[in-house]
Amino acid sequence: MINVFQPTLGEQELAAVAEVFNSSWLGSGPRTRQFEEAFAAHLGVDPENVLYINSCTAGLFLATELLELGMGDEVVLPSISFVAAANAVASCGATPIFCDVDPHTLNPSLEDVAAAVTDRTRAVVLLHYGGYPGDVARIAEYCRKQGISLVEDAACAVDSRVAGRACGTFGDIATWSFDAMKVLVTGDGGMLYARDRSVADRARRLSYHGLQQANGFTKAQVSHRWWELDVREFARRVIGNDLTAAIGLVQLSRLPEFVTKRRQVTEYYRRELVGMPALRLPPPLPAGHRTSYYFFWIQMDAAIRDKVAADLYRNDIYTTFRYPPLHRVPAYGSTSVLPGSDQSAEETLCLPLHQGLDQADIHHVVTQLRKSLEANANH
Incomplete structure (x- = not known):
């Protein structure tokens, strides 16, 4: 996996x-x-x-x-x-x-x-x-x-x-x-x-x-x-x-190399997935902003998000959504109406992103993601 x-x-x-x-x-x-x-x-x-x-x-x-x-x-x-x-x-x-x-x-x-x-x-x-x-x-x-x-x-x-x-x-x-x-x-x-x-x-x-x-x-x-x-x-x-x-x-001494590797994985995902009609990638960073590359998230129609996650899992690729909306948690008693949070929770999927990934891993992720999106595009 x-x-x-x-x-x-x-x-x-x-x-x-x-x-x-x-x-x-x-x-x-x-x-x-x-x-x-x-x-x-x-x-x-x-x-x-x-x-x-x-x-x-x-x-x-x-x-x-x-x-x-x-x-x-x-x-x-x-x-x-x-x-x-x-x-x-x-x-x-x-x-x-x-x-x-x-x-x-x-x-x-x-x-x-x-x-x-x-x-x-x-x-x-x-x-x-x-x-x-x-x-x-x-x-x-x-x-x-x-x-x-x-x-x-x-x-x-x-x-x-x-x-x-x-x-x-x-x-x-x-x-x-x-x-x-x-x-x-x-x-x-x-x-x-x-x-x-x-x-x-x-x-x-x-x-x-x-x-x-x-x-x-x-x-x-x-x-x-x-x-x-x-x-x-x-x-x-x-x-x-x-x-x-x-x-x-x-x-901490190794942090620069970790972030560099995560940036390289992120750039590969962007390069290979850009332009796919069923997919939205994270917006580019504003000028002067630097990220730690902790998540790489993709977004798609809510009707197929869970199906894509299941397809990837069957092909030994674990994905997730972080973080489920807190205003939906009954314990907090919130009555807030938050459409942006609700939309992101239904459309977002976090792909594997860590410095242990090799080229074969990320190629497999991209290949299987493309296959799943194409298979589910008309559903």
């Missing part, structure tokens, strides 16, 4: 893990800090404002705590987004308000976001669909003027930029995902960035039980009883560790 997502791991990552084993320190420690510093350099921000955590989801939940969201507050987010974002909002007692997206880019415009804002809106949570930055610059400016916090769910956007500026650095808080399906993987893991240093410091405390001093050895410098607790806020443990951080450091 040709997978939609697949990590690239090898001897370098194994060697890094072996070093951690040999150090006898697997928890959060020096490699965690090195990963934070390296990722901060990748973003172009101060490493003190960056925190390695155990998942992007934990970062989204942490963001709601940092913003002190609760009952009566509304948070706007695109309906085409991962369920973790809406769960984070709903779990703190705030109300997720879903906005529409462009049916072809699957990203919301500023106008989509603004249409969902009310006087109860405290924050916007913005996903960069498939690694495409979208309207992030205009949305960030709008949020600042309105006094609304912007959280960037940069799970898909580890190497995405606008005019050289990293996605994730436009808003107030951002989270990235390094799970096993992403471009840069650590198995499980994520990074959090907070623009304000005091917010970043609080994030560090809340990520480790609310302790003022997370490390006993640090406290030992000022107290002979370094084991005593200084807890100012109740919190959980969502920190990362040196084992996964060691993998992340290697993966």
Whole structure:
């Protein structure tokens, strides 16, 4: 089966893990800090404002705590987004308000976001669909003027930029995902960035039980009883560790080659599929925008989309649609009417895109896709 997502791991990552084993320190420690510093350099921000955590989801939940969201507050987010974002909002007692997206880019415009804002809106949570930055610059400016916090769910956007500026650095808080399906993987893991240093410091405390001093050895410098607790806020443990951080450091060094390979696969798909009458390809990137090439999505008539997916599956090609509309999920109680989100959910299919694909794989994908589209064109 040709997978939609697949990590690239090898001897370098194994060697890094072996070093951690040999150090006898697997928890959060020096490699965690090195990963934070390296990722901060990748973003172009101060490493003190960056925190390695155990998942992007934990970062989204942490963001709601940092913003002190609760009952009566509304948070706007695109309906085409991962369920973790809406769960984070709903779990703190705030109300997720879903906005529409462009049916072809699957990203919301500023106008989509603004249409969902009310006087109860405290924050916007913005996903960069498939690694495409979208309207992030205009949305960030709008949020600042309105006094609304912007959280960037940069799970898909580890190497995405606008005019050289990293996605994730436009808003107030951002989270990235390094799970096993992403471009840069650590198995499980994520990074959090907070623009304000005091917010970043609080994030560090809340990520480790609310302790003022997370490390006993640090406290030992000022107290002979370094084991005593200084807890100012109740919190959980969502920190990362040196084992996964060691993998992340290697993966970050390989990120340029990963993105280059994904771009080559994307260019092949575009070259081979352009002009097919039954098919729409992702719109071209605006000038100055750079993507991480996380998804390559195609769109077709809703009447044949599922048939095409089934045909490809029978030919050992796994496809999917990410992400099912959240405004349709009963648990959130949404009554929003979002035609762009509904249209994209019925017409879109994500093709395999990862750096492990070889020429034979992508040729097979294109060949079988053409056959299926031709067979279903008149149905």
